[in-house]
Amino acid sequence: MSNRQELLDNEWHAVRDSGEIPEVAYHSSLYYLTTDENGPRLQLSDEEIDRLLDAARCRYRDIILRDMKPENRGKSSYRGLKRSIENWRRFTVFHERYKVELLSLQQEAASALQAFLAFEIAEGIFPSASLNCSLQELLTFARELGLLRHDLPEIEKLFSRKVT
Numbered sequence: 001m002s003n004r005q006e007l008l009d010n011e012w013h014a015v016r017d018s019g020e021i022p023e024v025a026y027h028s029s030l031y032y033l034t035t036d037e038n039g040p041r042l043q044l045s046d047e048e049i050d051r052l053l054d055a056a057r058c059r060y061r062d063i064i065l066r067d068m069k070p071e072n073r074g075k076s077s078y079r080g081l082k083r084s085i086e087n088w089r090r091f092t093v094f095h096e097r098y099k100v101e102l103l104s105l106q107q108e109a110a111s112a113l114q115a116f117l118a119f120e121i122a123e124g125i126f127p128s129a130s131l132n133c134s135l136q137e138l139l140t141f142a143r144e145l146g147l148l149r150h151d152l153p154e155i156e157k158l159f160s161r162k163v164t
Contacts, residue, residue, distance in 0.1 A: 003040075004040075007040055007042070008033070008051070011032065011033055011052065012029075012051060012055045013055075014028075015029050015052055015055035015056050016055040016058055016059055017059070018056075018059055020063060020087070021090065022055075022057075022059035022063075022094070023056060023090070023097075025056065025059070026053065026056040029052055030044070030049070054100070056100075057094075057100045057105070060087060060090070060094065060105070061105050063083075063087045064084050064087045064091060064105070064109055065109065065112050066078070066083075066084075067079050067080055067083045067087075068109070068112040068113055068115075068116040069112070070116060070119045070120075070123075070130075079132075080129075080130055080131070081130060081132060081138065084113075085133060085137060085141045088141065088144065106145055106146060109145050110142075110146055110151075113141070113142060113145060113147065114147070114151065114152070117152060117155060117158065120158055121154050121158065126158060127158060127159050127160065131159065134159075135155070138152075138155065139152075
């Protein structure tokens with residue numbers, strides 16, 4: 001493996017495994033690879049830039065879906081559905097800036113949201129602590145993912161107090 005390839009692979013992993021704002025990691029990698037006086041000062045090809053963009057897109061996917069997985073509740077990285085909403089919105093801005101592919105992630109997130117809500121309803125704990133957003137925020141998010149109100153049956157249950 002060439003030194004160039006090793007540098008690019010290392011930066012790909014830095015972006016792919018970055019924290020909550022993959023766009024910042026993407027820009028940091030670009031800066032290091034091309035401009036930083038302590039960096040290699042490479043001229044990147046479109047393909048190399050696209051690979052870093054894809055790493056950021058993959059990281060956005062991870063952090064959007066993470067908080068829609070019931071098995072992640074109770075883990076230190078879990079932040080609730082509101083964090084998925086925030087990360088989705090960050091991703092759509094990233095998508096607009098760099099024209100990265102959106103549709104497959106939108107569909108995957110829509111399916112994940114439906115499955116998450118179905119799990120929450122089946123669990124029967126109302127109101128659900130995992131839903132740290134308002135009903136209106138949830139409905140707006142669902143719409144952004146291409147879901148209609150009738151795609152979310154019994155959603156109001158998750159925001160009401162259980163009567164015994």
